Amino acid sequence: MKQDLFDIVVVGAGVIGHSIAFRLGQIRPELSLVVLGDPMNSLMASRAAAGMLAPFGECDKADSFFKFCRESLLKYPSFVKDLTSVSGVPVYLSMAGSLMPSSSFEGEWEERVRFFREENIPHEIWSSKRCRQLAPALAESCGEVMWVGEGQVNNREMHDALVVASQKLGIKVLEKNVTGFLHDSSTVEAAVTDTGEVRGRKFVLASGSWSSQLGDILDVSLPLKPIKGQMCRLKLEDDQLDYTVHGLMTYIAPWKGGKGFVLGTTMEDRGFNPVIEDDVIQDLVDRAARVVPCLKDAPLIESWAGLRPAAEDLMPVMGKSTRYQNLFYSTGHYRNGILQTPKQAEYIVDTILETLTDEISEFSPKRYNL
DSSP states (O other), rough: OOEEEEEEEEEOOOOOOOOHHHHHHHHOTTTTTEEESSSOTTTBHHHSSOOOEEEHHHHHSSSSSHHHHHHHHHHHHHHHHHHHHOOOOOEEEEOSOOOGGGGTTTTTTHHHHHHHHTOOOOEEEEEEHHHHHHHHTOOGGGEEEEEEOEEOOOOHHHHHHHHHHHHHTTTTOOOOEEEEEEOOSEEEEEEEEEEEEEEEEEEEEEEEGGGHHHHTTTTTTEEEEEEEEEEEEEEEOGOOOOOOEESSSSSEOOOTTOOEEEEOOBBBBBBOOOOHHHHHHHHHHHHHHHHHHTTTTOOOEEEEEEHHHHHEEEEEEEEESOTTTTTEEOOOGGGGHHHHHHHHHHHHHHHHOOOOOOGGGGGOGGGTTO
16 A cells, blocks of 8 residues: 655644644645644643643743744734634634733833833733723732733643644644654655654654654654643633733733633753642742632643653744755743744745745754754
8 A cells, every 4th residue: 555645744733733734725735735743642732731822921022033023913913813714613812911020020120111111012011000990800019010911822722723723624634642753864755653664855853842753763863852831720700910920030821711811830850751740830939819809719721741852942843854855843932932933834834935026044954953
């Protein structure tokens, strides 16, 4: 029996991999595509994140990374509209903004305000009195609060919608983990799974925290490691808070629709450690409750841990391989994979189709000789 030869094989079934396949399926429907991987891997960053679309809370300088994240945020409304239209799966998206209490940014508040003004970032400074009117759930100790024009998406719903959209576009989705590759010194020929080989003309490595292990099989040294994050979700009425809140070494993200509020997160360099620790989760709740007191006694719905793929320089690894003529990378998105999803899909697809006009050198695999 003759094996299928796919035009493009995407290795990785998270939002990064599926968004690349989704965009390819939309603009080049004649291509044969397959996505490989377990989409329900509980340690995958795609399902473990809180879905914050917060480039301005994460960045403090106007570099290429900041610009990329900002552009990706602006693409979200149309991205989710297209995604729900194709998939038929509802995806919660809010562009209501986020809140940054001055008490959470002691020592850098004035510098942060100045940066926002210089870069024309949508923001407002709320006095304590105005905060009582617009966000009464916040503690009075928060002081001045800055509203920022950011967003929030239910990342699990988005991931579910991407998987369905891929299938509806005729993209083959194989829930098989890749264990190896067939390759020579310059070309990848097939991805190897536990049930056989998947051959392709081009390959995209988008396997998150597992990308480094797969890189080893290809004889490339990808300096990327998993950074564990423990999180939890509390039951609280939707009307308590409309905004994501950047708290005291934590964040609070509403999922709405009766799905509660997500609290996060830790940053632990502990390898592929899936253990959830009760004392760590309680510490998250305690810190969040200093900012939003009604969280203190809110019932716990669930707690979990996820693994973020962090490159050595904490920048994404995106672009064409320097070692293999038909291999492309999109990995190492660390804390911003959900935020960067729409923009990185465009960037990688343009790279694959050789229509990219402006390569971002800071993200290039060239910096690691990949």
